[in-house]
Amino acid sequence: MDESLKPSAVSPAVLSASPPSVLVVEDEPKIAALLCDYLVAAGFVTSHVDHGTGLVQALQKGEYNPDVILLDVMLPGKDGLSICREVRDFSTVPIIMLTARVEEIDRLLGLELGADDYVCKPFSPREVVARVKAVVRRAAAKQSGHESVAAIPISLDAQRFTATVNRKSLDLTPVEFRLLNTLAGQPGRVFSRDQLMDVLYADHRVVSDRTVDSHVKNVRRKLVQAGGDETWLRSIYGVGYKLEW
Numbered sequence: 163m164d165e166s167l168k169p170s171a172v173s174p175a176v177l178s179a180s181p182p183s184v185l186v187v188e189d190e191p192k193i194a195a196l197l198c199d200y201l202v203a204a205g206f207v208t209s210h211v212d213h214g215t216g217l218v219q220a221l222q223k224g225e226y227n228p229d230v231i232l233l234d235v236m237l238p239g240k241d242g243l244s245i246c247r248e249v250r251d252f253s254t255v256p257i258i259m260l261t262a263r264v265e266e267i268d269r270l271l272g273l274e275l276g277a278d279d280y281v282c283k284p285f286s287p288r289e290v291v292a293r294v295k296a297v298v299r300r301a302a303a304k305q306s307g308h309e310s311v312a313a314i315p316i317s318l319d320a321q322r323f324t325a326t327v328n329r330k331s332l333d334l335t336p337v338e339f340r341l342l343n344t345l346a347g348q349p350g351r352v353f354s355r356d357q358l359m360d361v362l363y364a365d366h367r368v369v370s371d372r373t374v375d376s377h378v379k380n381v382r383r384k385l386v387q388a389g390g391d392e393t394w395l396r397s398i399y400g401v402g403y404k405l406e407w
């Protein structure tokens with residue numbers, strides 16, 4: 163389902179406030195211009211910075227006060243990884259990392275930078291706009307206190323290994339429960355297959371990537387059977403999975 167067609171997910175705070183602002187930190191002028199064009203067309207206000215030097219300080223001083231940061235990994239001056247880590251010391255502003263290679267995302271996920279999402283170049287600007295909208299929505303929900311488990315249609319009981327969607331219980335295997343529990347613990351975060359395998363098989367038994375894929379498929383089917391939406395559990399091509407609604 164198109165992100166913009168989810169009325170219940172749009173917070174009134176977002177609708178009534180001034181347009182959300184996006185800080186685009188990207189040294190390639192064409193990419194930066196493309197992103198800014200699409201974001202402005204989608205109703206965002208944008209600022210652009212083409213290097214990493216002094217950015218952390220500028221954010222700390224409030225010279226920039228964005229609602230979302232799109233942060234390229236490879237930047238002149240300070241790199242995106244250091245910037246993300248340093249910003250996390252004082253701010254929870256949503257950060258979406260832009261990276262040149264899909265293989266790099268797995269490594270970035272492992273670094274636990276505190277980024278909210280990752281987008282791989284070359285990307286579709288529409289996809290980036292959809293991701294920006296998703297993090298803005300989540301941030302607004304968090305601010306208004308609606309991000310609690312109660313607002314999430316999935317409820318998990320780790321003691322009994324049971325899960326329900328809209329009060330309908332899902333008949334999950336222990337592995338499927340762990341998978342759903344992990345993804346639902348951090349809505350919107352992308353987990354790589356390796357990370358999920360570590361959670362699913364604590365004994366580090368050797369299983370193939372496809373094993374994770376088939377568990378995901380089963381969990382998605384069970385979510386849908388219980389009245390959930392199949393778009394909740396999304397596959398991020400070449401990277402892994404995330405759960406969001």
Ligand code: CA
Pocket residue numbers: 188189190234235236237
């Ligand atoms: Ca770059």
